[in-house]
Amino acid sequence: MKIGGIERAIIGKYNRPVPRYTSYPTALQFRDDIPRQSLLDQCAESAEPLSVYVHLPFCESLCWYCGCNTVITRNHSQADRYLDAVERELGLYGPVLGAQRAVRQLHLGGGTPNFLTPVQLRRLGRMLQEHFAIEAAAECSVELDPRTLTQEQIAIFRDFGFNRASFGVQDCNPAVQRAVHRVQPHEQNIQTMSWLRDAGFQSINIDLIYGLPLQTADSFRETLKTVLALNPDRLALFSYAHVPWIKPAQKILEQSALPQAEEKLRIFIESLEYLTTRGYDHIGMDHFARVDDELARAARAGTMQRNFQGYSTSVAPSIAGFGVSAISQTPASYRQNHKQLDDYYEAVNHDRLPIERGLVLSREDRMRADLIQRIMCNFALDTGEFARRWGISFDATFSDAWTRLGELETDGLVHRSSDRLDVTELGRLLIRNIAEVFDAYANPAPNRHARAI
Numbered sequence: 001m002k003i004g005g006i007e008r009a010i011i012g013k014y015n016r017p018v019p020r021y022t023s024y025p026t027a028l029q030f031r032d033d034i035p036r037q038s039l040l041d042q043c044a045e046s047a048e049p050l051s052v053y054v055h056l057p058f059c060e061s062l063c064w065y066c067g068c069n070t071v072i073t074r075n076h077s078q079a080d081r082y083l084d085a086v087e088r089e090l091g092l093y094g095p096v097l098g099a100q101r102a103v104r105q106l107h108l109g110g111g112t113p114n115f116l117t118p119v120q121l122r123r124l125g126r127m128l129q130e131h132f133a134i135e136a137a138a139e140c141s142v143e144l145d146p147r148t149l150t151q152e153q154i155a156i157f158r159d160f161g162f163n164r165a166s167f168g169v170q171d172c173n174p175a176v177q178r179a180v181h182r183v184q185p186h187e188q189n190i191q192t193m194s195w196l197r198d199a200g201f202q203s204i205n206i207d208l209i210y211g212l213p214l215q216t217a218d219s220f221r222e223t224l225k226t227v228l229a230l231n232p233d234r235l236a237l238f239s240y241a242h243v244p245w246i247k248p249a250q251k252i253l254e255q256s257a258l259p260q261a262e263e264k265l266r267i268f269i270e271s272l273e274y275l276t277t278r279g280y281d282h283i284g285m286d287h288f289a290r291v292d293d294e295l296a297r298a299a300r301a302g303t304m305q306r307n308f309q310g311y312s313t314s315v316a317p318s319i320a321g322f323g324v325s326a327i328s329q330t331p332a333s334y335r336q337n338h339k340q341l342d343d344y345y346e347a348v349n350h351d352r353l354p355i356e357r358g359l360v361l362s363r364e365d366r367m368r369a370d371l372i373q374r375i376m377c378n379f380a381l382d383t384g385e386f387a388r389r390w391g392i393s394f395d396a397t398f399s400d401a402w403t404r405l406g407e408l409e410t411d412g413l414v415h416r417s418s419d420r421l422d423v424t425e426l427g428r429l430l431i432r433n434i435a436e437v438f439d440a441y442a443n444p445a446p447n448r449h450a451r452a453i
């Protein structure tokens, strides 16, 4: 039997826990016994502009599917203490990153950045301007929750140079919304889009999730239809990651009907067809962009890149992440802040960088990270060019992986030739499985990732 033209056996074979590869090596490899100084090497060596991320963890209520690091509260004054801590952290990093370091990308994520009151948002904007030289053409983006957003907040983001925005819709069906504890009338989405457009935001993204309780391919088509009427520039279509052993609240969702892998795949395949026949390109894992959006153009030109914050037209080589659980990156290392708020406060209040764990990348790690990034951004790899750039023999270095790809080729996920690897339409749906073939650390703890579908 086939699902959306795909053999059921193939679905069963590849639907197993696989990393999302937002980094390589994945965060599972981060360790807490690495000397802090080695994680900070190269932070200041390059004068290259940075990408800056600030994690704002607060939300007024918990969406039961949520996989983010959040603090649920209606007490907005909690964000004052948090901003005190972020300000201290920014100060601690001054000598590490260099004063007034140029910033090419700025991203506020969470949690809900618009949990902050107007006064708190202005304070955050001023803090960032005091510590960094944000380039005039910087891409400054913010994640928004339409349920609590005000036009005043949008105006403040705009005042501080924010020009990109993303907001979560997830599903427009009221029954699905009730089942996941996120009731969001569509009028709020319409209002948010209209405010953002009026304020001059570009490349506006909407997040959707498939695989939530009560969803079917038919019901989700209605959601897509409703959302496309808003004319978003980009759409993220995330597969719901059911990991109740990490996020216990997700257990509640098991009381409703969670679509099984076959229905999930059917939803995705039908969505793919729906979007790509209505002016959107499937640019990379989970992501779509209107054909005229700059990201779709970059994807077609083979210049699109990807980092912890997702796909982008230009990614700075280093990310400086601030706030609880934030991840930072240099060309040779990753580091992650404390995931517990109390630990984060404790560190910065004692003038310690709040690093909990990290990883120093070997040359081989960096090479494999580059390869996985190319496959996930371009759905193809020029093995000859790759080998020349890294000064290796591709055949000798990746002979095991190349052999294992034979099975994926038989199953229709890839096509191999003497100097190229091409991902097929089916392979695009299972891109994480293809990337995993090149993961030297694959499968250390199979139950810690969400399934591929």
Ligand code: SF4
Residues within 6 Å of the ligand: 058, 059, 061, 062, 063, 066, 067, 068, 070, 110, 111, 112, 145, 168
């Ligand atoms: S608003 Fe976003 S971050 Fe907050 S609980 Fe819901 S899904 Fe999680």
